[in-house]
Amino acid sequence: MRLLVLTTLETFVVVLLLLRPAHAQTAQTLDGSASGRITLTATTQIAVAESNTLIARMMQAGELRSVRVVDDRQIRGRQTQTLQQIYKGIPVEGGSVTLQKTGSTTVSVFGTLFDKISIDVTPAIATIDAARIIEKAASASIAFGAAPTLVIVPSPVGTFALTYKATVAYAITYYVDALTGDVVRVVDEKNYDTGLGTGTLGEPKKMVTTLIGGTYRTKDTLRPAGISTYDTGGSSAALDRMLNGNTATESDLASNATNTWTNAYVVDAHSNTGLTYDYFFRQHNWSGLDGSNRPLSDIVHSGTRDNAFFISPPFGPDKNGAMVYGRTGGGAPVTSMDVAAHELMHGVTFFSLSNRTDSGFTPTVYTVLGPTSFVLNGTTFPCSTTGVVDSQGIRRPFVCSSSGQYRLGAFHGGAINEAVSDIFGTSVEFFFQPAGSGPLKADYLMGEDITGFGPNRSLVDPASIGLPHDFGTMEYPDHVTKMLNYVLVASGGTATNPTVVNFFPIAFSNGNFVFFLNSGPDGGGVHLNSTLFSHSFYLAVEGGRNATSGVSVSGVGAANRAQIEKVFFRAITQLMPNNANFQTAAATVIQAAIDLYGPSGAATQAVTQAMTAVGLR
Amino acid sequence: MTLPKSKICWFVAMLVIASAASTPTAAQSYSQRRIEISGNVGAQTGASKFTQSHSFTFNSETETLTVDHDVKTALGFNVGAAVRLVPQFWAGVQYAMTEMKPSASITAVIPHPLVFNASRTVEGSSNDVVHSEQNVHVDLMYALPVRAVDVRVMGGPTFFNLKQDLVSRVTVNESYPFDTATFASATTKRLSKSTVGFNAGVDISRPLSPQVGIGALIRYSRGDVKFDDPDTGPQTVKAGGLEAGGGLRIRF
Secondary structure, eight states: OHHHHHHHHHHHHHHHHHTOHHHHHOOEEEOTTSOOEEEEEEOSHHHHHHHHHHHHHHHHTTOEEEEEEEEOSSSTTEEEEEEEEEETTEEEEEEEEEEEEETTEEEEEEEEEEOOOOOOOOOSSOHHHHHHHHHHHHTSOBGGGOOOEEEEEEOTTSOEEEEEEEEEGGGEEEEEETTTOOEEEEEEOOOOOOEEEEOTTSOEEEEOOEEETTEEESEEOSSTTOEEEEEOTTOHHHHHHHHTSOOOOGGGBOEESSSEEOOHHHHHHHHHHHHHHHHHHHHHOOOTTTSSOOOEEEEEOOOOBSOEEEEOTTSSGGGSOEEEEOBOTTSOBSOOHHHHHHHHHHHHHHHHHHHHHSSSOOOOOEEEEOOSEEEETTEEEEGGGOEEEOTTSOEEEBOBOTTSOBEEEEOHHHHHHHHHHHHHHHHHHHHHSOBSSSTTOBOSEESTTSTTTOOOEESSOGGGSEEEETTEEEEOOSSGGGOEEEEEEEEEEOSSSEEEEEEEEEEEETTEEEEOTTTOOHHHHTTTTHHHHHHHHHHHHHOEEOTTTOOEEOOOOGGGHHHHHHHHHHIIIIIOOTTOOHHHHHHHHHHHHHHHHOTTOHHHHHHHHHHHHTTOO | OOOOHHHHHHHHHHHHHHHHTSOHHHHHHHHTOSEEEEEEEEEEEOSOOEEEEEEEEETTEEEEEEEEEOOOEEEEEEEEEEEEEETTEEEEEEEEEEEEOOOEEEEEEEOOSSSSSOOEEEEEEESOOOEEEEEEEEEEEEEEOOSSSEEEEEEEEEEEEEEEEEEEEEEEEOOTTOSOOEEEEEEEEEEEEEEEEEEEEEEEEEESSSSEEEEEEEEEEEEEEEEEETTTEEEEEEEEEEEEEEEEEEEO
């Protein structure tokens, strides 16, 4: 309903604009302040023709120069061309127009030009003297060894000044009157003064923001990838535009009048993404999502309940994917450090796999054979005769073996994906927080700092967290024998020869029947099965005994945690195939350890023992 | 503007030698005049070194600047007038000015832009820190009964006007991950303030004619100027110092 209202309103606005063509089609506006300023806003054929006449005349007179032609990234075949106004060979500051073109046809023209310029362009002071004046005034050298350049600076009242311009360290630009040598203007473009934020738990956090138009906005330009945290304000239309329309503007960035931030939701998402970026760079020499500083985007106030997620390209602002954060039912932001790191790691996984294999984890279903029947509420359901009726009223059989056993399946790749995200979620905590239990302490739990939410998974003891289902509670698996394998529905083909399969929310874990009718099949157990793999990380670091297998592991110790982190990071970013099952994933981890620390290295021994302990070798 | 100390000593010594060579008749007439106009050129050394400490919030933590301002000797000028009140006592007023650019050693502890408690320490210097004074000395002078030369000891209040550059910020060269930084430049702010202090000195002059003489002046003056600018922090700077010079005396 809300979407409908918004759509209707948008239509209404469009209609209003169409009803006011004179306003929308004005080609040239000479403002009334005698400034000689011509504002071009041409979007119709007539207006564009008027603008083109002016532009052609100025081009012919050498008063406009093409400075850039850029291909339109959203509409094929279109280009934007920017023209800079020139007066007697000197650029006029603020005088430029941008033309949107299709071939030789101009679609629109926007910009500002100045007329009635009449000044002597012979400077009275030399460039080198202007440089000295600027450097003396600034107590700093002109940045990057550049020399001052002449520009014509319009005033608001229609006069023009011949001016030298140069930028010194810290992005401060000085303008020196080219006739008198006076410093006439200083523009401080510096917007780097890290702000202070207060996180959800009241902790102080550094907020790297940008001052845009007098308002601080969550745009981090200090991390080389750049981090933008957008705030939908709870608007589903805005979320849709950002994720599916690939469009987010500076006005969508979270904002604050001062650089002291109290919106914990924004603070946590923005700062924790930054810290996660730092972790990957410092610990793994990995820059951003793809290792090559692809821009990072957070989206908060997504309306998502009890969850956060990473959406991969081509979705998200500029088609770079995004980390999207929701709230708990109690209103707590799901933006803790481990969760933010978990989501960013999904991006790392996606891009590292995609760059090597052309895709993220493929939805390969690995199957095992289950029982020939199960009993529910006193009724026996043999595989050979049981099925479900889908939403179209068509009966679909469960997938069976030729001997009548249920063929059960799980999405191993998805679970590996979730596991490595948990592994690096906790790793980022250990990198920045002191080890311990309680708020803001590093541990092997996920989401424990979110009130009313976590911990929702444990790498130490997966079984310590119960998983309620419709007929009881099961434990997160710590061993491959306890992983959940789901009943499969043959959505195409036959029960014994299916062409399309889907997971059904009935599963078996170590012979136990589990029924998830109210919570679904978890994509084939991607979260529920993740712990058997992530538990191996804990064992390899800290050591200990697997509760199911009884196998003990000599971990490398907390002081050497970084070794195991590097091993798992190498496995996922360098070696993991996109169709891995748990056993393959375990093998890549062991190989990564051998690569980094040799066959007899302590880390290699630790991960080998850990994979044995969880039943993956 | 800056003179080495050896040249100052040479200059004063030449004045004394020149003074000793003048005639007794001229001295008698010269010494009895009631009004004197004088002008001196010489050198002044800064009152004393001082350390500027300034802290402010940057990157959501406290940045501290410690600047050791050195002293330097520089050229100084003064002009003045005096009137004989009684045979042994004169009253005079003198305007003096000097400008020096001593060096400043700068240490800055700059907070990390991304994480807490990881400040970077940078060190650098600036050789362009201006210290300039325009002072008015008001003196009561006592003429000592010395033959051949006029020797007057003097003392009184000094009205100082001090212009002083203090360091307000430093710029650094840095890049991600910002764990280190190097000094790039210092931004200074020129502050100006007046205060009252004192001066004491000796003026020795020798007539060349009944109305014109040459003289030497040695004076020590001192005043404390308290700046309290938010960009540079509270800071007391000493004005004055040791001044030595010589020049003309014209008496009426």
